[in-house]
Amino acid sequence: MIMRLIMLGPAGSGKGTQAEMLAKKYNIPHISTGDLFRALDSNSDLRKEIKKYMDKGELVPDDLVIKILKERLGKPDCEKGFILDGVPRNVTQAELIKKMGVEIDNVINIEVSDEEVTKRLSSRRVCKNGHIFSTIYPKPKKEGVCDVCGEPLFQRDDDKPEAIKERLKIYHEQTSKLLEYYQNLIIPVNGEQPIEEVFNDIVDGLKWM
Numbered sequence: 001m002i003m004r005l006i007m008l009g010p011a012g013s014g015k016g017t018q019a020e021m022l023a024k025k026y027n028i029p030h031i032s033t034g035d036l037f038r039a040l041d042s043n044s045d046l047r048k049e050i051k052k053y054m055d056k057g058e059l060v061p062d063d064l065v066i067k068i069l070k071e072r073l074g075k076p077d078c079e080k081g082f083i084l085d086g087v088p089r090n091v092t093q094a095e096l097i098k099k100m101g102v103e104i105d106n107v108i109n110i111e112v113s114d115e116e117v118t119k120r121l122s123s124r125r126v127c128k129n130g131h132i133f134s135t136i137y138p139k140p141k142k143e144g145v146c147d148v149c150g151e152p153l154f155q156r157d158d159d160k161p162e163a164i165k166e167r168l169k170i171y172h173e174q175t176s177k178l179l180e181y182y183q184n185l186i187i188p189v190n191g192e193q194p195i196e197e198v199f200n201d202i203v204d205g206l207k208w209m
């Protein structure tokens, strides 16, 4: 049995959490874009090239992302499958994945309305160490202070209303094309349910190859 998955869903959809749960259940790696970049040897030329883009706040070019993905998918832990999260980001990347001969079995689309995404993201508060809380749920024990490390909590610029609007716009532009590209593989899942129920819907919807 092999399970090669792609997770789609806007920021705040719980996509990463679901990917983690699936990775545990099926014992296949959860591969996010951030992890891909972090896993690169810090002295490698590839890492240096990527760092140039990231330091400038630019997107890493598609061919470079896929080059790194190809290396990652060649590792032994991917033999039984994998869960891609954040890649492919667009149809160009999807086509490059296909070109390198990688089959995809299921594409999970976690659906959350723009209103709900806006509510979830704008209530998000983080500390400088990346611990995440919310003004709604989960709230920190003491308002404005991280439970884990005691650092002050703040709102990232990315989570402010104007930025959220822009992020959603880009997300919908790119995702609508990906949904079309993968139309026969899509499993739509209602992301506005408790985490366990979202998870059960995904598991029930998976088609095994």
Ligand SMILES: [Zn+2]
Pocket: 127, 128, 129, 130, 131, 146, 147, 148, 149, 150, 151
């Ligand atoms: Zn913290």
